[in-house]
Amino acid sequence: MALSNRAGLSMLKTQLAPTRDWGERTLTVLDGLPDGAGRDVRVHALNNLGTIEIAAGDLVHGKQMLEQSLEGARAANLQEHAARAYCNLSSTAVTQRRHADACRWLDEGLIYCTDRDLDSWTGYLLGWRSRMHLDRGEEAAARADAVAVMRSGSSAVGSLEPLLVLAQLDARAGTGAPDEAFARAVEMSEAMAEAQRIGPTTSARCEAAWIAGDDDAIMQVARAAWPHVDEVDCPWHRGEVATWLPAGVDAGVPVAPPYALEREGRWAEAAALWASLESPFEQALALARSGEVALLTDAVRLFDRQGATAAAARARTSLQALGAPVPRATRASSHPHGLTPREQEVLQLVARGLSDAAIAEALVISRRTAEHHVAAILGKVGVRSRRELETGSADASSG
Structure with a gap:
């Protein structure tokens, strides 16, 4: 486990070569043990190796190892290891905008962690779901998930993504005061000193500075962050900072395709x-x-x-x-809570006590779409549960 922990630390720093080295040394030791020995170490090592391979761009090999880690953890009832696998499968998919994969692993992971009262892992997954919703343009659902995590008192690791999501929503819409949230995000990401935290924080701050028309701030923020991501083995985290660098600055390293096009x-x-x-x-x-x-x-x-x-x-x-x-x-929207016509239809069905499945059937939409509509309504109306929504549905419908 000491060897695998070294691999894990390198993975968190997004360093491919040392993660491979320590991970392979771990597996070599395990292969010399009796069958069944060190199962927890094996799933931990496969998790580290799979996550870094996906981050560096080898999606096929990386997914294979991460899924092996998940299967092994579930088979041996190693719940924390299974939760960690779900989190890394989900977070890498969200980062790389592989939304179909992200939906699958987030859905499965949330059910698994919720059923076993793995609250910290549940909060982490909800934070990444809020990020996925934001990326897909599902603003209300993104806010609902992010607010739920922040209210739960999640750890710094679990609260960074939802904190950024809320700040970006406010900056994009021109509502609220995102500066305090950005300051907290900077403090948290710098304390963790990981590209997977510094990259998204930098990108969000530069985006907000662009909206504000502050080109000097964009240059300062991007330049300050670049040394922390330029040598990591993840083209997505490099790209989200590199795209904001001045045109004359040569990034010198490959970045993910959409960022590469922007740089050009x-x-x-x-x-x-x-x-x-x-x-x-x-x-x-x-x-x-x-x-x-x-x-x-x-x-x-x-x-x-x-x-x-x-x-x-x-x-x-x-x-x-x-x-x-x-x-x-x-x-x-003329609705007092900003509900779209479709959301108003969904609200009426919620008021009648229909489940998400029944709403989906009534409106001829997928259950997941119905769930997203309900989450969006909760966020816009400002309530925490369907029960509150049902009891206050008349007011929510009419304002």
């Missing part, structure tokens, strides 16, 4: 790739950062559609500076 100034192609990755805000952001009238115009409409009022205002300002026509703002 191929903004329309980057936006198209973000769209294929079901990442609508990043799609709009790439269009807006292009500085081209046609792309900026498309960005305004995309931002408006997502309710990203402050981001849309920044794009409109850029269009005005270019002397170009500025699209009119899209009319906001």
Whole structure:
């Protein structure tokens, strides 16, 4: 286990070579033991190795090892190890915008951890689900998950993602005061000193600075973070910082494809790739950062559609500076809680006591979509449970 822990520490630093070295040494020792000995060490080592291989880009080999770790942990009832496997399968999928994989592992992991009262692991998974919702443009569901984690008093590791999600939602919409949340995120990520924490924190802060029109802050934040991620073996964490570096700064290392296109100034192609990755805000952001009238115009409409009022205002300002026509703002929802027509339909069915499955059947949608609608309504109305929603449904429906 000492050898595997060394591998785990290297994995957390996103260092491929030492993780492989310590992990393979661990497995070599285990192979010399009697059958069945050291099962907990084996699943731990496979988890470390699988996670780093996925992060570095070997998805097939990495998933194979991580899934072996999960299967072994579940078979031996090693609950903490199984929870760790679910978390790493989920977090790597969310980071790489593999949303179908992320949904699978988040759903399975949340059921597994909730059923066994593994509360800290449940909170960690919920934090990553909030990030996935945000990436997919499901703002209300993202807020609902993030608020739930923050209210639970989760650890620093578990609360960083939801803290960033809430700050980004406020920055994008121009609501609330995200500065305090960003300051807390910086303190937490610097204390952990891991690229997987520093990269997302830096990206979120640079995004907020872009919305505010503060180019100097973007340069300062990105430059300060770059030495912490430039040598790690994850093109996604490198990319989310590198894309904000000044054009004259040579990143010198490969970054994930959408960030590589942004670094090359191929903004329309980057936006198209973000769209294929079901990442609508990043799609709009790439269009807006292009500085081209046609792309900026498309960005305004995309931002408006997502309710990203402050981001849309920044794009409109850029269009005005270019002397170009500025699209009119899209009319906001007339519902007092901002519920969409579909959400209002779902709310009426919740008030009648229907389950998610029954709502899905009534509206001819998937159960998962019904669950997302209910989560979005909870977040917009500001209640914690379906029961509160049912008892207050008349007020929620009419305002």
